[in-house]
Amino acid sequence: MEPLSKNTIKLITSLTRKKERDELNLFFAEGPKLVDDLLNTFSCSLLVATSDYIDSHKSIRADIVKEVSKEDLKKASALCAPQSVVAVFRKPNYQLDCANIANQLTLMLDTIQDPGNLGTIIRVADWFGIENILCSKETVDVYNPKVVQATMGALSRVKIHYLDLEETLIKMKNVPIFGTFLEGNNIYEEALPPTGVIIMGNEGNGISSGVGKYVNRKLYIPNFPQSRDTSESLNVAIATAITCSEFRRRINK
């Protein structure tokens, strides 16, 4: 077993920064469960692992595997408790099929900033069978290691696109566009279709006015009892989950 080279450590740790991820078109993930999920979908260019992991993954191409000691794995890891494998993947290049979007339920994220929130939202989308998430360019990078880890593998089943939301919305004629607003209709009582776009807004500022003008169906998640003084808002990942649950409930019988 050769020691892990300084250049390899440098490559992996450089991928904690967006600039390097964009330039190299790479990202990394850690831990056997997450890496196994991502190996199903993404092209792996380097897999740094201890003998435990390698012995239980005989089918992985030998030319990308680098067996290391636990001490060396630590040097390549961004986690407090490294877990047997760190893998570098090529970023996918998804093409957005707008005609297809109109026939599905799709999430649109208007500048989600917290990595944990984005990761949790991707997991929610996966649970509720949402194939595509359209993110504003200001939304936190999905290949940020904190987001990748928080998706718990859901990243391998949900396609994330970064684009100009207003340019995308203007092309969506006759598509129901949903957003949650204080003056929206009670989500529990609304007829919700199986297809459409659900917009979720920024943690502090909600849906921006430029994007909000395309919303043609305003919804509201009522608190309980409605007269009571309560938190001002729900966390955005929580609101996304309740909203998606309501859409799927209508057809999940």
Place this chain on the structure above:
Amino acid sequence: MEPLSKNTIKLITSLTRKKERDELNLFFAEGPKLVDDLLNTFSCSLLVATSDYIDSHKSIRADIVKEVSKEDLKKASALCAPQSVVAVFRKPNYQLDCANIANQLTLMLDTIQDPGNLGTIIRVADWFGIENILCSKETVDVYNPKVVQATMGALSRVKIHYLDLEETLIKMKNVPIFGTFLEGNNIYEEALPPTGVIIMGNEGNGISSGVGKYVNRKLYIPNFPQSRDTSESLNVAIATAITCSEFRRRINK
């Protein structure tokens, strides 16, 4: 303006540790919005703030206020970006009224370990009008600063109790006890009552077997489409939110 004394800094920073919080019966919170919310409910024993905060809070008792410079506030803060005020509160001493619990919807947490998850669950409980949360003694401490900050003030409206869950459950005769299990009934189709106990399990292990045997109504949040390969589970705060939303939907019309 006197400089902040070393002893005061030492007191506040010692409250990042559970041992000291328990011994002194104190906890701390930061930021004007959160502190304002907590001042409504908890007894404040020390408020370290910049002149900005003090000038806009004339009614706060002068004997507990310590005006400091921004530099000194940083020394007392556990946050990367300190926000005008750090306040020390006495921990409340709630009495649990079991008869009352039977007439309400109550959450029970079986060893939630992540501070962010507990904070988010308290916020969800507040939104859905749940007054009491019963936590196993192994659940993360609610006065952990990460939990306090994540509650966004909901901590001032929801009572958190730590107790032996099995001892509590054995006393709850004729109370519907709900839990989510893979073999549970579709939550969207179940008749859900306005009162009862909802048990949420640990992030990795779910509901423990000792607690699980008291569950008399098993529920399941279906993924979509149900045949599809998806994430193995939802995050516990997300599952709590969807479950509480379903209970409140039945009576929120």
